[in-house]
Amino acid sequence: MTPGTGAALRLLAASVDAKAVAEIGTGCGVSGIHLLHGMRPDGVLTTVDPEPEHQQFARQAFRACGFASNRARFIPGRALDVLPRLADAGYDLVFCDGDRLEVMEYLAESLRLLRTGGLVVFEGAFANGRTVDSGPQPTEVLRLRELLRAVRESQELVPSLLPVGDGLLCAVKR
Numbered sequence: 352m353t354p355g356t357g358a359a360l361r362l363l364a365a366s367v368d369a370k371a372v373a374e375i376g377t378g379c380g381v382s383g384i385h386l387l388h389g390m391r392p393d394g395v396l397t398t399v400d401p402e403p404e405h406q407q408f409a410r411q412a413f414r415a416c417g418f419a420s421n422r423a424r425f426i427p428g429r430a431l432d433v434l435p436r437l438a439d440a441g442y443d444l445v446f447c448d449g450d451r452l453e454v455m456e457y458l459a460e461s462l463r464l465l466r467t468g469g470l471v472v473f474e475g476a477f478a479n480g481r482t483v484d485s486g487p488q489p490t491e492v493l494r495l496r497e498l499l500r501a502v503r504e505s506q507e508l509v510p511s512l513l514p515v516g517d518g519l520l521c522a523v524k525r
Contacts, residue, residue, distance in 0.1 A: 352382055352474075357381065357382070360446065363470055363472060365390075370393065372443060372445070373434070375449040377398040377399065378448065379409060380409025380410075383398055399427075401428060401429050410425060430449050434460040435460070444469060451492075452494055455497060458498060478491070479517060482495050508524060
């Protein structure tokens with residue numbers, strides 16, 4: 352994650368005064384740290400990842416940054432198995448950095464999870480320039496194009512594509 356992407360995540364979390372954030376793809380915890388810095392001091396990050404060792408590393412990183420253990424809830428598992436168990440309209444922001452083949456499903460789940468005025472953010476929207484390349488593309492790029500089109504055409508969302516890192520696709524739920 353680039354410093355600009357991290358700064359944008361902090362800003363976005365702060366802009367919605369985020370108390371509850373869901374993150375798809377814990378990774379090593381870098382995005383979670385930026386989100387936590389932007390959230391309210393009493394905010395809780397719920398982060399989902401299929402790899403428990405990723406979550407263990409992130410837990411250590413959060414602790415090293417001074418975040419109390421009750422600021423993050425780690426749920427191991429595939430996002431599409433875990434997300435349906437999370438509360439409807441219970442989140443201020445959903446950050447998606449998981450399997451690009453599942454982005455349309457993440458969008459559907461995010462719309463259910465977000466409160467009105469909440470924000471969904473997808474990392475990697477540019478796919479290293481491949482979403483605008485006219486040549487043949489792998490399925491994951493085709494899925495990203497489908498996501499970009501669906502978000503742009505949705506009457507339920509107010510979208511913007513931020514040119515930081517590999518692109519942050521952001522949309523506010525009406």
